[in-house]
Amino acid sequence: MIEYKGKIIVIAGATATGKSEISLNLAKEINGAIINADSRQIYKEINIGSAKPKFDKEISKGIHTLNGITHYLYDFVDPKENFTIFDYQNCVNNILKNIQEVPILTGGSGLYIDSVIYNYKLNKNNKNIYLKDKSIEELQELAKEYLPYMSESDRKNKHRLIRAVQREGVNKEKGKELNNIYFVMDVQKEILQERIKKRIDNMFKEGLLEENISLLKQGYTYNDKGMKTIGYIEFKEYFENKISLEDVKERIFKNTMGYVKRQRTWFKRNKNAIWINEPKEILYLASNFILKE
RNA sequence: GCAGAGGUGGCGGAGCGGUCAAACGCAUCGGACUGUAAAUCCGACUCCUUCGGGAUACACUGGUUCAAAUCCAGUCCUCUGCA
Numbered sequence: 397m398i399e400y401k402g403k404i405i406v407i408a409g410a411t412a413t414g415k416s417e418i419s420l421n422l423a424k425e426i427n428g429a430i431i432n433a434d435s436r437q438i439y440k441e442i443n444i445g446s447a448k449p450k451f452d453k454e455i456s457k458g459i460h461t462l463n464g465i466t467h468y469l470y471d472f473v474d475p476k477e478n479f480t481i482f483d484y485q486n487c488v489n490n491i492l493k494n495i496q497e498v499p500i501l502t503g504g505s506g507l508y509i510d511s512v513i514y515n516y517k518l519n520k521n522n523k524n525i526y527l528k529d530k531s532i533e534e535l536q537e538l539a540k541e542y543l544p545y546m547s548e549s550d551r552k553n554k555h556r557l558i559r560a561v562q563r564e565g566v567n568k569e570k571g572k573e574l575n576n577i578y579f580v581m582d583v584q585k586e587i588l589q590e591r592i593k594k595r596i597d598n599m600f601k602e603g604l605l606e607e608n609i610s611l612l613k614q615g616y617t618y619n620d621k622g623m624k625t626i627g628y629i630e631f632k633e634y635f636e637n638k639i640s641l642e643d644v645k646e647r648i649f650k651n652t653m654g655y656v657k658r659q660r661t662w663f664k665r666n667k668n669a670i671w672i673n674e675p676k677e678i679l680y681l682a683s684n685f686i687l688k689e
Numbered sequence: 690g691c692a693g694a695g696g697u698g699g700c701g702g703a704g705c706g707g708u709c710a711a712a713c714g715c716a717u718c719g720g721a722c723u724g725u726a727a728a729u730c731c732g733a734c735u736c737c738u739u740c741g742g743g744a745u746a747c748a749c750u751g752g753u754u755c756a757a758a759u760c761c762a763g764u765c766c767u768c769u770g771c772a
Contacts, residue, residue, distance in 0.1 A: 480724040516723045549721045549731030626727045
């Protein structure tokens with residue numbers, strides 16, 4: 397649970413919509429600090445493919461500065477580590493306890509953002525039973541009494557069935573919603589497509605392939621949690637000599653577009669979100685939000 | 690020119706007389722999702738519909754049959770082999 401009582405600004409949105417830049421500018425204007433809400437940029441070594449900002453310096457574990465703005469929760473988790481939403485929420489809570497600046501939660505991981513803003517109660521779990529080898533049917537049987545509370549797709553979703561069994565039910569508990577203003581960067585799909593294409597080209601130029609090679613040399617594998625990231629996992633078959641580098645590129649593009657779609661779907665369910673694309677507007681609205689009583 | 694193979698939905702590709710508006714994959718679109726979340730999963734995808742159905746569809750034109758994407762004939766294309 398989050399205990400923070402102050403105001404918080406959210407800059408959410410699909411990948412490549414310009415969240416980082418807007419957040420940085422906003423932070424400068426309103427004396428803000430940025431808290432990462434991107435489930436990939438938390439990882440060490442996962443740099444180019446996650447479009448992690450290039451910081452000026454690291455102050456302490458997970459805390460960096462860029463243009464004088466403090467950035468929290470970047471580049472501090474080992475890709476092999478099993479970092480979860482529970483850990484994430486905890487980290488954010490700890491930061492918010494001591495923060496002096498206006499927190500700006502920035503990223504594309506909707507679940508991570510909402511776990512903070514809508515204050516999910518995540519604490520009461522966890523039977524650690526091994527269920528991965530069970531079939532869907534077996535899991536449905538085990539989760540029988542929870543099925544009525546699950547959505548149609550969740551009932552056929554192995555991961556979600558396993559979770560239901562482990563936590564013995566469906567948990568929708570929330571604490572008090574934070575005092576927030578929630579922006580979703582709204583970029584037209586065609587424009588975003590072009591941007592993503594260019595961005596992938598750039599990633600290759602910057603050495604995405606080399607980064608993958610280096611990760612493998614360091615002993616990471618594509619089974620590690622942090623390696624299951626768009627821009628990395630697609631290289632797996634390349635190194636197995638199954639596909640070409642062009643194929644890799646194409647798959648990265650397709651997977652990114654699929655990701656964009658899922659992100660949009662997630663953010664659409666928040667009726668309070670302000671879909672916006674004009675930096676000045678964001679600055680204006682955010683400033684008003686900070687100033688008002 | 691002769692000999693083979695073939696033309697199926699946006700694409701790839703099954704089907705080879707009825708249970709076919711047509712498997713499967715991809716693309717596209719919509720959606721779900723509180724401890725894997727850049728994950729995982731569900732649905733739609735010819736048109737119309739009062740959601741029971743209805744109307745057009747498997748290159749084209751005819752034919753056989755109670756019934757044809759599936760069989761036959763012709764036409765037009767495409768590929769491969771031989772000339």
